[in-house]
Amino acid sequence: MSFIELKNINKTFNGVIVLKDINVEIDEGSVLGILGRSGAGKSVLINMLRGTKEYRPDSGQILFNVAICPECLRVEPPSKIGELCGCGCAFEGKVIDFWNIKTDRKEFSSIRKRIAIMLQRNFALYERESVIENILRAMGEGEYEENLYKALDLLETVQMSHRITHVARDLSGGEKQRVVLARQIAKDPMLFLADEPTGTLDPQTAEYLHQTLISSVKNQGITMVITSHWPEVMKQLADQVIWLEKGEIVEKGDSDEIVENFLATVPLPKKVTEHEYGGPIVKIEDIKKHYYSIDRGVIKAVDGVDLTIKQKEIFGIVGLSGSGKTTLSRMLIGLTDPSSGKIEVKLGDDWIDMREKGPLSRGRVIPYIGLLHQEYSLYPHRTVLGNLTDAISLDLPAEFAKMKAIHTLNAVGFDNEYAATILNKAPDELSGGERHRVAIAQVLIKEPTIVILDEPTGTMDPITRVQVTDSILKAREELGETFLIISHDMDFVIDVCDRTALMRGGKILKIGEPGEIVKELTPDEKKKMLD
Numbered sequence: 001m002s003f004i005e006l007k008n009i010n011k012t013f014n015g016v017i018v019l020k021d022i023n024v025e026i027d028e029g030s031v032l033g034i035l036g037r038s039g040a041g042k043s044v045l046i047n048m049l050r051g052t053k054e055y056r057p058d059s060g061q062i063l064f065n066v067a068i069c070p071e072c073l074r075v076e077p078p079s080k081i082g083e084l085c086g087c088g089c090a091f092e093g094k095v096i097d098f099w100n101i102k103t104d105r106k107e108f109s110s111i112r113k114r115i116a117i118m119l120q121r122n123f124a125l126y127e128r129e130s131v132i133e134n135i136l137r138a139m140g141e142g143e144y145e146e147n148l149y150k151a152l153d154l155l156e157t158v159q160m161s162h163r164i165t166h167v168a169r170d171l172s173g174g175e176k177q178r179v180v181l182a183r184q185i186a187k188d189p190m191l192f193l194a195d196e197p198t199g200t201l202d203p204q205t206a207e208y209l210h211q212t213l214i215s216s217v218k219n220q221g222i223t224m225v226i227t228s229h230w231p232e233v234m235k236q237l238a239d240q241v242i243w244l245e246k247g248e249i250v251e252k253g254d255s256d257e258i259v260e261n262f263l264a265t266v267p268l269p270k271k272v273t274e275h276e277y278g279g280p281i282v283k284i285e286d287i288k289k290h291y292y293s294i295d296r297g298v299i300k301a302v303d304g305v306d307l308t309i310k311q312k313e314i315f316g317i318v319g320l321s322g323s324g325k326t327t328l329s330r331m332l333i334g335l336t337d338p339s340s341g342k343i344e345v346k347l348g349d350d351w352i353d354m355r356e357k358g359p360l361s362r363g364r365v366i367p368y369i370g371l372l373h374q375e376y377s378l379y380p381h382r383t384v385l386g387n388l389t390d391a392i393s394l395d396l397p398a399e400f401a402k403m404k405a406i407h408t409l410n411a412v413g414f415d416n417e418y419a420a421t422i423l424n425k426a427p428d429e430l431s432g433g434e435r436h437r438v439a440i441a442q443v444l445i446k447e448p449t450i451v452i453l454d455e456p457t458g459t460m461d462p463i464t465r466v467q468v469t470d471s472i473l474k475a476r477e478e479l480g481e482t483f484l485i486i487s488h489d490m491d492f493v494i495d496v497c498d499r500t501a502l503m504r505g506g507k508i509l510k511i512g513e514p515g516e517i518v519k520e521l522t523p524d525e526k527k528k529m530l531d
Contacts (some may be wrong), residue, residue: 001432002025002026002027002028002065003026003027003029003030003038003065003066003077003191004021004025004049004062004063004064004065004132004191004222004223005025005026005027005061005062005063006022006024006025006026006028006060006061006062006063006064007023007061007063008022008023008058008059008060008061009020009021009022009023009045009048009057009059009060009061009062010022010057010060011044011055011057011058011247012057012058013422013425013429014425014429015061016245017246018041018044018247019041019044019045019048019057019247019249020246020247021248021249022045022249023059023249023522024242024250024252026223026225027223027239028077028078028079028221028223029077029222029223029236030222030223030224030240031218031223031225031226031239032224032225032226032239032241032242033227033228033233033234033237033238033240033242033255033325034046034225034226034241034242034244035227035240035241035243035244035258035259035262035319035320036227036243036244036245036262036418037245037462037463037464038431038432038433038434038437038463038464038500039245039246039315039430039434040244040245040246040247040431041244041247041431042195042227042244042431043195043227043345043431043432044247045225045244045519046117046193046195046227046441048062048099049062049191049225050112050115050117050193051108051111051112051115053096054328054428056099058098059098060402061097061098061100062097062098062099063095063097063098064095064111065076065079065093065094065095066093066095066111066190067079067080067082067083067091067092067093067094067097068091068092068093068094068096068107068110068483069085069087069089069090069091069092070084070089070092070275071087071088071089072085072086072087072089073106073107073112074086074110075096075111075114076091076092076114076190076233077106077190077223081093081126086274086520087291088249090444095137096108096111097406098111104512107341110138114188114189114190114191115189115190115191115192115193115195116176116185116187116189116192116193117184117195117304118180118181118184118190118192118193118194118195118197119195119196119197120414124180124183124266124485125168125176125179125180125183126168127168127169128167128168128169129167130164130166130167130168131160131163131164131165131166131168131171131179131320131514132148132151132152132154132155132164132165134168134179134183135151135154135155135179135182135183135186135369136148136151136182137451138182138183138184138186138187139151139186139187140487143352147346148184151182151186151480152164152200154182154186154328155179155182155184155241157182157185157212157215157216158178158179158182158209158212158216159173159176159178159180159208160179160195163179164174170383173427174209174321175375177197177198178209178212180316180524181209181212181213181216185217185219186245187191190222190223190225190432191222191223191224191225192217192222192223192224192225193224193225193226194213194224194225194226194227194228195227195432196227196432197209197213197226197228197367197480198210198226198228198233199229203296206230207528210230210232210233210236210237213226213237214236214237218237224237225247225253226238228324230264231259231263232452233254233280234258234259234389235255235256235259237298239255240252240253240254241253241254241255241258241259242258243258243261243262247500253327255294258311261496263462266462266463266466267461267463267466269456269459274493275312275476275498276312277311278310278311278312278315279310279311279346279494280308280309280310280311280346280504281309281310281311281345281346281450281477281482282306282307282308282309282343282344282345282447282450282482282484283307283326283342283343283344283351284306284307284308284332284333284341284343284344284348285306285341285342285343286304286306286340286341286342287302287304287306287307287328287330287331287338287340287341287342287343287460288302288303288304288338288339288340288341289298289301289302289324289327289331289338289339289506290303290339294453300505300506301310301322301324301327301505301506302324302327302328302331302338303506303507303525304341304506304507305324305341305503305507305508306508307329307511309482309484309506310482311480311482312480312481312482313351313454313482313498313499314473314476314482314483314484314485314496314497314498315473315484315485315497315498315499315500315501316431316483316484316485316486316487316496316497316499316500316501316514317484317485317486317500317501317503318353318422318487318488318490318493318500318501318502318503318517318529319485319502319503319504320504320525320528320529321488323406323504323505323506324485324503324506324507325486325503326454328503329371329390329452329454329484331343331354331488332345332354332452332484333366333371333452334354334357334362334365334366334367338355342355345362345365345369345450345451347364347365352364352365355432361422367446367448367452368450369449369451369452370381370446370448370450370451370452371443371451371452371454372439372440372443372451372452372453372454372456373454376398376436376439377439378427378438378442379427380426380427380428381423381426382422382427383423383425383426384405384409384422384425384426384427384430384438385401385405385423385424387404387407387410387427387438387442388401388404388405388438388441388442388443388445389401389404389405389471390409390522402423403461404405404445405419405423405441405445406419406423408419408441408444408445409422409437409438409441409477410467411441411471411474411475412437412438412440412441412467412471413435413437413445413464413467413468413470414437422434422438430465432494436456436464436468437464437467437471440456440468440471444475444479444481447479447481448481449480449481450481450482450483451481451482451484452477452483452484452485453472453484453485454486455486455487455488455489456468456485456487456492457487457489457492458460459523465492469495471494472485472496473496482520485497489529490517490518490521490529490530491515491530493517494514494515494518497514498513499511499512499513499514500512500513501517501519502517502520502521518530
C-alpha cells in the first residue's frame with residue numbers, strides 16, 4: 001500500500017539546484033535506499049522527509065497517506081485505517097500534503113512525532129546522563145516500570161546491556177550510535193530515516209548495526225529510508241534504490257542492478273609506486289600506556305611499541321577496534337601521556353621529546369601537527385571560508401585567504417568552480433562527504449609537517465574516497481607532508497600508504513608494505529578490514 005509519494009520535488013540553496021523533479025513512491029513497510037556521491041542531494045531529501053523547516057521544497061509535494069484519529073490526531077500507517085486509536089476513536093484515512101502551507105500545523109506536527117531519524121556523526125544523546133536514562137527519555141510518558149523493562153529489552157537488542165549505567169559521554173562512537181538506534185526505536189516510529197548511520201563505525205560494529213536495523217526496523221514492518229555508500233547495505237536492506245546525481249534521479253529500481261551500475265562509475269585511485277623519502281621525523285621507543293580498571297585490572301592499551309616514520313612517508317597503522325592504534329596516535333600528538341617509553345618528533349634540526357610539557361618542549365611541535373579526529377566537527381555558524389581561515393586563527397588578507405581556501409579545497413577533490421561556490425555556505429548546507437573533505441582541508445590549510453588522520457574514510461562514498469586518496473598523495477608531493485593514517489579500512493590503506501604497521505593487543509606485530517600486512521591478517525581481521 002502506498003504510504004508516501006514524492007511528486008515533482010525541487011529544491012535550491014543559494015541559487016544552486018540540489019533536488020530536481022524527484023518522483024518516488026514508498027510503500028508501507030518497504031525500505032527505500034538512496035545512493036549517490038557526496039553532494040548528490042541524499043541528506044537534503046532525508047531532512048525534507050523529516051520535516052526540517054530549512055528543507056521545505058521550493059515546489060512539488062510530499063504526500064502522506066495515513067490513518068489519523070479525528071479526536072487526538074495520532075497518525076499511523078494506512079493499514080491501520082478503521083482500527084481503534086488508544087483514545088477510543090476509529091482511525092480514518094487521509095492524504096496529508098506535508099509541506100503545503102494550508103496543511104493543519106497540528107497534522108504536520110503529528111506526522112513529525114512519528115518519524116525517527118539517525119544522522120551521520122550526530123549522536124543526539126544527553127551526554128551527562130546514563131544510557132538507560134537516555135532510552136527512558138525517548139519513551140516519554142507511561143508507567144515507569146513498564147518503560148524500564150522495554151528500555152532494557154531495547155538495550156539488549158542493540159547489545160548495550162553491559163553499559164546501562166555508563167554516562168553517555170564516556171561511550172565509544174560505535175556504542176553511542178547503538179544507543180541512538182535504541183532511542184529511535186523506543187519512539188515507536190511509523191517512518192525511520194537513516195542518513196549514513198554507520199559512517200563513523202568500524203566494519204564489525206557497522207555490520208552489527210545493519211543487522212539490528214534489519215531485525216528491529218525492516219522486519220518489524222516499519223517503513224524506512226536509508227542513505228549509505230556501502231553497497232552491501234543497499235543490497236541487504238533496500239527493496240528499491242534510487243541513484244541521485246546532482247540532485248536528479250539517474251536510475252531507480254532493483255538494488256543489485258542500481259548498485260552495480262553506480263560502482264561502475266567509480267574511478268580507480270592513482271597509486272604512486274616510487275617516492276623519495278627524507279630522514280626520520282618520528283621516533284618511538286618502547287612506548288607503553290597502561291590503565292587500571294577495577295573490573296579488568298591492568299589494561300595494556302599500548303604495550304611496548306617501537307616505530308620510526310620517515311619524512312614525506314604515508315604511514316598506516318591498522319588493526320581492529322581496541323588494538324591500541326588511536327591511543328598510540330594520541331600519545332604522539334601529546335593528548336595522552338605515556339606510562340613509559342620515549343616519543344620524539346623532529347622539528348627543524350631539533351628532536352623534541354613529546355613527553356615533556358610546555359611551550360619550549362612539545363608545545364613547539366603541536367602547531368606543526370595536523371589532526372583530524374574520527375569524530376571531527378566544523379564550526380556550524382561559520383561559512384566554509386570561515387572554517388578554513390579565521391576559525392583556525394589563520395590571519396590572511398581577504399583575497400589571499402579566498403585563493404588559499406580554493407587551492408586547499410581543490411587538493412581534497414573539489415574543482416575550482418565548485419570550491420568557489422561553497423565558500424560562503426554553512427556546513428549544514430553541504431553533504432556529509434563534502435563536510436568530511438572540508439574538515440581535511442581545514443587541517444591541510446595550515447600546512448603542517450605531520451598530518452594524522454584517524455579513520456579518514458568513515459562517511460565517504462566510493463568516489464569521495466578515491467578523491468581523498470588522491471588528495472593525500474597530491475598534498476605529500478606538493479607540500480612535502482608526512483602522513484600517519486589510523487584505520488581499520490585495509491583497502492584504503494593499500495591504496496594510499498607506503499608502509500603499514502599491524503597492531504593487535506597493544507603491540508605492533510609487523511611493519512611492511514600494505515600488501516605484506518594483508519598476509520598477516522587473521523581470518524577474522526580479513527573479514528572485518530577488507531571489502
